[in-house]
Amino acid sequence: MxxxxxxxxxxxxxxxxxxxxxxxxxxxxxxxxxxxxxxxxxxxxxxxxxxxxxxxxxxxxxxxxxxxxxxxxxxxxxxxxxxxxxxxxxxxxxxxxxxxxxxxxxxxxxxxxxxxxxxxxxxxxxxxxxxxxxxxxxxxxxxxxxxxxxxxxxxxxxxxxxQKTFPGCTIRNTPSEPIHCIVWAKSLFNQLFGEVDPDDDVSPDPNDEENQNPKGNTVMSKSSSTASMDGNNSENSKPVSETEKLSTRQWAAVNNYDPEKLFNKLFFDDINYLLSMSNLWKERRKPTPLQWSQFLSGEGSSRESSVNTLWSLDKWCNVYEKAIQELAKRFDESAKENRVLTWDKDDEPSMNFVAACANIRSHIFHIPEKSLFDVKSMAGNIVPxxxxxxxxxxxxxxxxxxxxxxxxxxxxxxxxxxxxxxxxxxxxxxxxxxxxxxHCYVCSSHKREIFVRLNIHTMLVKTFESKILKQSLNMVAPDVIDLFTNRIIISSEEGETDALMDKPLAELGVKNGSQFDCDDYLQKFEIRIMLLHHEEFKSDDFEITTDPHVHTAKAENGVHPEAEIAESHRKEEEHKNGNKEGNGQPVEDGVLSMEIIEKSPGLKRKAVDTNDEKETSPKRSRIIE
Ligand SMILES: Nc1ncnc2c1ncn2[C@@H]1O[C@H](COP(=O)(O)OP(=O)(O)OP(=O)(O)O)[C@@H](O)[C@H]1O
Ligand SMILES: [Zn+2]
Known part of the structure; x- marks a missing residue:
């Protein structure tokens, strides 16, 4: 050649x-x-x-x-x-x-x-x-x-x-598709054994907007509201998060991760609590609570073993029991080393736990159940x-x-x-x-600026760091200084700004129109962020845009400016490839596909599947001769 x-x-x-x-x-x-x-x-x-x-x-x-x-x-x-x-x-x-x-x-x-x-x-x-x-x-x-x-x-x-997301209240209160139950089950895994994300709460959400009366008060049906809200009745009928303010994990720990108690809490008490939110069921089929005692055999048929077939509820309960026992044991061991478990679709008890909980919840909400294989594909967000x-x-x-x-x-x-x-x-x-x-905020050689709309009174520094800088802007070790006050808000030096993490931005002198200079020394990446206060936003809502003026008109349509920019880029790409070469299908997670990098205002969302960062192992390198 x-x-x-x-x-x-x-x-x-x-x-x-x-x-x-x-x-x-x-x-x-x-x-x-x-x-x-x-x-x-x-x-x-x-x-x-x-x-x-x-x-x-x-x-x-x-x-x-x-x-x-x-x-x-x-x-x-x-x-x-x-x-x-x-x-x-x-x-x-x-x-x-x-x-x-x-x-x-x-x-x-x-x-x-x-x-x-x-x-x-x-x-x-x-x-x-x-x-x-x-x-x-x-x-x-x-x-x-x-x-x-x-x-x-x-x-x-x-x-x-x-990645495709669902409103939190659909996941917590009114699932209607198998994927909603799978997302819920994955969150449950993390709440019990993994890295806890407060946004991924699995207990009923009493603040569901659908369950408010016109005055904005929560509607509870009489019999159950007294049972669940004022504590006159069984403590168990409150959702986990309401029970003496115990987290799901604390509740499980207090109850020694007992499969039966946990089952009754999640699939009976919490479902009854949901039933008491009567507005939710005006136009929906009501869920049917399940109790552990209904599955006394706990065995399931041994014939139902193919991962491609639908299993009986008996079998799922049996799978649930075994999985939870194994995971609780592992969790206990990991806790001694200050570690938590990481969900992995290829780990049998982790996968079984999610599939069983998802299917039991599907059954309760009259949603078609799925085979272990299907749940694995959906939970792992797998395109083969x-x-x-x-x-x-x-x-x-x-x-x-x-x-x-x-x-x-x-x-x-x-x-x-x-x-x-x-x-x-x-x-x-x-x-x-x-x-x-x-206008790329990463590679353009001049002015790299973006606008972030948020509520400066309710957004905490730690949320700003994790949700905006790390999850949306993909920074790894950010340093942030407020240009008006000259105050360091976030430091990549360990411990330097820990004390500020739980404070709302406004408490640190941040105002509407404040400018943050953010840089990530590791990525050699610098960006200026202009903050725009938005009173209606909740604590973790935010919007990222390159043009602050587009907001009002677009927000009314529910279309985000950045989404529109992305869409126009995509159409441009499709036009080029599609017309010329008959393409038009951007590759999922590939190099030219698009990401809307921010949340919609006022809507809590959950990711179907985050690209869970895998546990990293200690560095080892050597040259093979
Ligand atoms: N931050 C990272 N640093 C180094 N390697 C990474 C990092 N993130 C992902 N990888 C590696 O990139 C590879 C991607 O390969 P691939 O898409 O085939 O994934 P996989 O995990 O091997 O397969 P699957 O997800 O289908 O089970 C993986 O081996 C993964 O460990
Ligand atoms: Zn670029």
């Missing part, structure tokens, strides 16, 4: 970084060594799970439990012994991997599965001025895009769509990963990486795998990269 000349071979010696050694990553690492890249660094925070083996072909049964990065590096080394491959069993979002770390690479190749890590790598590559190849796959769809500072749009130039799609994506990453390495920037393309062949019979469509969005 004429292009394999000395100059090119020299370029293959340059160090490159692969982020993620999962479905796409395994294919990619194999391609890279076979193409002749000689200095490869691989980072992945995870260990190998049995469920990875069907498509992550560098891994074998005996590798289950071992770090992905290590096994992938060893397998690659076995394929091409003269390659230098260094692995890191770690999260790329750690402090150790800052701009200087990135600067050593000629190119970075992303094979990730979550937006937080993708945004973080995007910012570091921009900061280090290193080209990045971004990739994503979802079922049969896939795409690859090259990101070069100042030349192409970055991963965050176009806002990405938020397809090995051949990953293989195509990984191949395209290498093709684009080679162009970048050879400095053939004019040849660089964004590539999409289409669902069906386009009119020209092509399943792979390509397009010239789009230039940077001059």
């Amino acid at each position: 004429t292009w394999r000349n000395a100059d090119f071979l020299q370029k293959l010696q340059k160090p490159i970084l692969v982020v993620g050694a999962g479905g796409i990553g395994c294919e990619l690492i194999k391609n890279l060594v076979l193409t002749g890249f000689k200095n490869i660094h691989v980072i992945d925070l995870d260990t190998i799970d049995v469920s990875n083996l069907n498509r992550q072909f560098l891994f074998r049964k005996e590798h289950v439990g071992k770090p992905k990065a290590q096994v992938a590096a060893e397998a690659a080394k076995a394929l091409c012994p003269d390659v230098n491959i260094k692995f890191y069993h770690d999260s790329i979002m750690k402090e150790d991997y800052g701009v200087e770390f990135f600067q050593q690479f000629a190119i970075v190749l992303n094979a990730l599965d979550n937006k937080a890590a993708r945004s973080h790598v995007n910012r570091l590559c921009l900061g280090a001025v290193v080209p990045l190849v971004e990739s994503g796959s979802s079922g049969y769809l896939g795409q690859v895009a090259v990101i070069m500072k100042g030349k192409t749009e970055c991963y965050e130039c176009v806002p990405k769509p938020a 990963a397809i090995a051949t799609t990953n293989a195509c994506v990984a191949g395209m990453i290498v093709v684009e990486a080679l162009k970048v390495i050879r400095e053939e920037f004019d040849k660089v393309r964004s590539i999409y795998i289409l669902r069906q062949p386009n009119p020209r019979g092509k399943i792979l469509a390509d397009d010239e990269p789009v230039g940077p969005n001059p």
